Amino acid sequence: MxxxxxxxxxxxxxxxxxxxxxxxxxxxxxxxxxxxxxxxxxxxxxxxxxxxxxxxxxxxxxxxxxxxxxxxxxxxxxxxxxxxxxxxxxxxxxxxxxxxxxxxxxxxxxxxxxxxxxxxxxxxxxxxVPEGVSPELAAVGADAGINAYKFVVTSGQIDGTSKKTCLVIGVGGLGHQAVQVAAHFGATVYACDPKPEARELAKKLGAVEAFSPDELTAKIAEGFTVNVAIDFVARPATFETAKAALRGNNLSFPANPRLVVAGLTNEKLEFSTLDTLTYNLTIATPQYGSKQDLESILQLYAQGAITPxxxxxxxxxxxxxxxxxxxxxxxxxxxxxxxxxx
Missing domain, CATH: 3.90.180.10 (Medium-chain alcohol dehydrogenases, catalytic domain)
Incomplete structure (x- = not known):
């Protein structure tokens, strides 16, 4: 044997x-x-x-x-x-x-x-795997990459067809790729992470600003808002922050602010119909991406557009x-x- x-x-x-x-x-x-x-x-x-x-x-x-x-x-x-x-x-x-x-x-x-x-x-x-993509990148694409792509493009509807603003909460294994995917498709990207080195990485990868949680809370109180928030942490505090960052959107259609809950957690996240109806908010809880999503992210790796x-x-x-x-x-x-x- x-x-x-x-x-x-x-x-x-x-x-x-x-x-x-x-x-x-x-x-x-x-x-x-x-x-x-x-x-x-x-x-x-x-x-x-x-x-x-x-x-x-x-x-x-x-x-x-x-x-x-x-x-x-x-x-x-x-x-x-x-x-x-x-x-x-x-x-x-x-x-x-x-x-x-x-x-x-x-x-x-x-x-x-x-x-x-x-x-x-x-x-x-x-x-x-396309030519020019290393085995290490191909492996990362099979989970972190495919999901970062789906959460941004499909769930967040950031696909280059209209100008969006996007907040990525949590600049980890998926989040740092989501920053790049959103920027690649023309979004103005902001990031939030408690770690200074993660915030610096986000800015290097395409975020125009990167906040600590306290900085983001203060910024929202001053009127900061985005069209799309992708929460890779998915804890009550980050979920509430993501909702708050979407509330400044205009109610007129087709504004449709979107909150993508992308983190894996067993913590309870709460919302009411006041969140969804009065702010015209869509909350998406996507699962794993498709074969086409994996093919797409691998092609972006091959082109050098996304560098995990x-x-x-x-x-x-x-x-x-x-x-x-x-x-x-x-x-x-x-x-x-x-x-x-x-």
């Missing part, structure tokens, strides 16, 4: 177990085996670990890019051995499993994921990387490189 290095979640444990004799999976019908090139580390991984929501041992990692090394029966001939692909974590064929929502029907949530040397995926999860901030680490450094994410000190996105890709 062929084995590999993998970082496995164990229910009840806060650290992933490094297994150097984990079995390499074999392909079945419609499946493809990838040699993992890079795998992003996401706050969702921390949620899986710290909440104990996953009931079984599992190799985590849902932000995957890799090269095809084995093709199962019935796979479309357009998928070629050796090709570099990004993996859609969620597809239209995702199903509810073991009482969990369809959101969890993905590598690293229902099947072994990309914190390993090899990863087994369905053929419908593969998106070819990415740092690479060895797979065996996974627990250190997770602790850094928990501490809130990470700028941009972190990816893991397995030994065969390092």
């Amino acid at each position: 062929t084995t590999m290095l993998a970082a496995q979640y164990q229910p009840g444990e806060k650290k992933l177990a490094l297994k150097d004799k984990h079995a390499v999976p074999s392909t079945g019908p419609g499946q493809v085996l990838l040699k993992v090139a890079a795998c992003g580390v996401c706050h969702s991984d921390i949620m899986f670990i710290d909440s104990g929501v996953l009931p079984i041992p599992l190799v985590l990692g849902h932000e995957v890019s890799g090269h095809v090394v084995e093709i199962g029966e019935g796979v479309d001939p357009s998928i070629k051995k050796g090709g570099l692909y990004a993996v859609l974590a969620i597809t239209p064929s995702a199903k509810s499993l073991n009482g969990m929502p369809a959101l969890f029907d993905s590598p690293g949530a229902s099947t072994d994921g990309g914190f390993a040397e090899y990863c087994l995926v369905r053929q419908d999860q593969l998106v070819a 901030v990415v740092s690479a680490h060895r797979l065996d450094e996974i627990n250190t990387v997770l602790d850094e994410l928990r501490s809130g000190t990470v700028l941009g996105r972190k990816v893991l490189l397995p030994p065969t890709a390092a």
Whole structure:
């Protein structure tokens, strides 16, 4: 039996177990085996670990890019051995499993994921990576990139067809890409983050101003307003701030201020119909992007229009990387490189 290095979640444990004799999976019908090139580390991984929501041992990692090394029966001939692909974590064929929502029907949530040397995926999860896009960027695109694109373009309706003003709250792994996407499509972008280094990054990436939370509160009291607010933190304080920043909009159509709740949280966020009706406010709570969204963000990477901030680490450094994410000190996105890709 062929084995590999993998970082496995164990229910009840806060650290992933490094297994150097984990079995390499074999392909079945419609499946493809990838040699993992890079795998992003996401706050969702921390949620899986710290909440104990996953009931079984599992190799985590849902932000995957890799090269095809084995093709199962019935796979479309357009998928070629050796090709570099990004993996859609969620597809239209995702199903509810073991009482969990369809959101969890993905590598690293229902099947072994990309914190390993090899990863087994369905053929419908593969998106070819354009020339000039590195495996590290392709991995980041598979979650942080696809969602930043969807939250800005589809949910926020910032698509270049009209001039918008946009507030990005939380300049993290997704937020720093959202700043760039919104600016690329012609929006005047503002950012808010408690960390000075994150605010400086936002300005380098296209924000005209970047505020601390206290600065933003004072600015709103002076009459500051935007058309679109994208809240990547999604806590009661940031949700209230986002609503406040949208209330100065004119009620005449088609002003339609939009609040996109983009952060992953289990905290309760409250609004009333006074918020939505009297301010003509739309509150969107989008899920994962589409295959077309992933293709679009990868093309923007290839063109150099969007440049994610990415740092690479060895797979065996996974627990250190997770602790850094928990501490809130990470700028941009972190990816893991397995030994065969390092």
